[in-house]
Amino acid sequence: MKKNMFRWVTIAVLLSTVVILSSNLVAAEKKYPSRPITLACAFPPGGSGDLLNRIWGKYMEKELGVSVVPDNRPGGGGIVVTSYLSHARPDGYTLGNFGDFMVTGILLGQATYKMEDLHIIAEVARLGCVLAVPSDSPYKTVQDLIKAAKQTPVKYGHPGIATVIYMRMAAVAKYANLKTTPVPMKGEGEVITALLGKHIPAGVMSSFAAGPQAEAGRLRILMSFDEPAAVGLDPSIPDLEAVFGKDAPDITVSTYLVAPAKTPKEVIEVLQKTMAKIAKDPAFIAELKRNRVAARYTDGKTVMEKKIPAKIPVLKEIMKEAGLIK
Structure with a gap:
């Protein structure tokens, strides 16, 4: 009888310990975050x-x-x-x-x-988006690039086919009947590197990525897809509406x-x-x-x-x- 009693007491203690440990683990798991x-x-x-x-x-x-x-x-x-x-x-x-x-x-x-x-x-x-060229590009204005793209395809780099940055450019190029050759890349860093290396004549990227390069005199921003001052750019840069009109597709x-x-x-x-x-x-x-x-x-x-x-x-x-x- 005493042996059975001892067995049940031991089981009860073990079960209580498991419950307490489980409760502590649950409590620990609920404390978020607890690691990188x-x-x-x-x-x-x-x-x-x-x-x-x-x-x-x-x-x-x-x-x-x-x-x-x-x-x-x-x-x-x-x-x-x-x-x-x-x-x-x-x-x-x-x-x-x-x-x-x-x-x-x-x-x-x-x-x-x-x-x-x-x-x-x-x-x-929210990020702004720009069309940019190397600072020594023959395209001094966005109108220069548009004029060229009306005659022969102009290559431009972009950060990926699924990005809205690319879609903004692709949509407006089709809307304005521009001849372009999109060049997909693995991000804006590659677009900038290709521009600076003269591997492509133009590129689209965020204002975030283009701004420092423009300030350093390495890139020239031809157009902002957004109101330039709203995304921290020089307000004299023409925006999408100024260049292509208020009906141009955008997002x-x-x-x-x-x-x-x-x-x-x-x-x-x-x-x-x-x-x-x-x-x-x-x-x-x-x-x-x-x-x-x-x-x-x-x-x-x-x-x-x-x-x-x-x-x-x-x-x-x-x-x-x-x-x-x-």
Whole structure:
């Protein structure tokens, strides 16, 4: 009898210990984050996506108290990195700094993922887009390039077929009956290198990437697709409407913080609060402005339920205008 009693007491103690340990583990798991976070982007080091990634990471580290490690995964105009994130473990430790390429990849029929595989945490910023040439280019103005492209195809580099940056140029080229030869590259860093090496006569990229090169006298910005002052550029640079008219097809370039689908709700909430706080930080806003990027916070629910659905028909129209889809 005593032996049985001792056995049951021992079992009870062991069960209690297991319950306590399990409770402690659950509590520990709920404390997010507790280890470094990987922040993936679609472009190699040197492009706007990489630099913006590092700025985000710096402010996220300050708020979250853990390291945020940049992870550059170029290729496919963003399709490679989006596919990677869509299959990543949904624990909040692998995130993405993505643009609208996550949508365009699907519309192009090239994606290996669905939007349902992703969870947009927030829109964080908007990038300007420019058409640029080497500083010693014979194209002194955008009208010079347009005149040349009316006669013979003009090559231009772009950061990937699924990027909105490329689509903006492709759509307006078709709209204006310009003869062009698009040259896809693995990010804006490659576009700039090709321009400076005189391998291509023109290129499209973000104002973020082009601005420093223009200030250093290495590139000349012929046109801004956006109102130039709004993205920190010289206001004398002609914008899309001034060059091609108000009916020219166009769309803004947004950047988002994204997680894999099925990331725990409590983790998403932590990240949303973090990004909302960062977006209001005067230092963050000023740093983005210095880099020709506009801070723009929109919560993920609004982005997924309203903004992305509203953008899809516009993207489709631009892609049709560019001859990318039927």
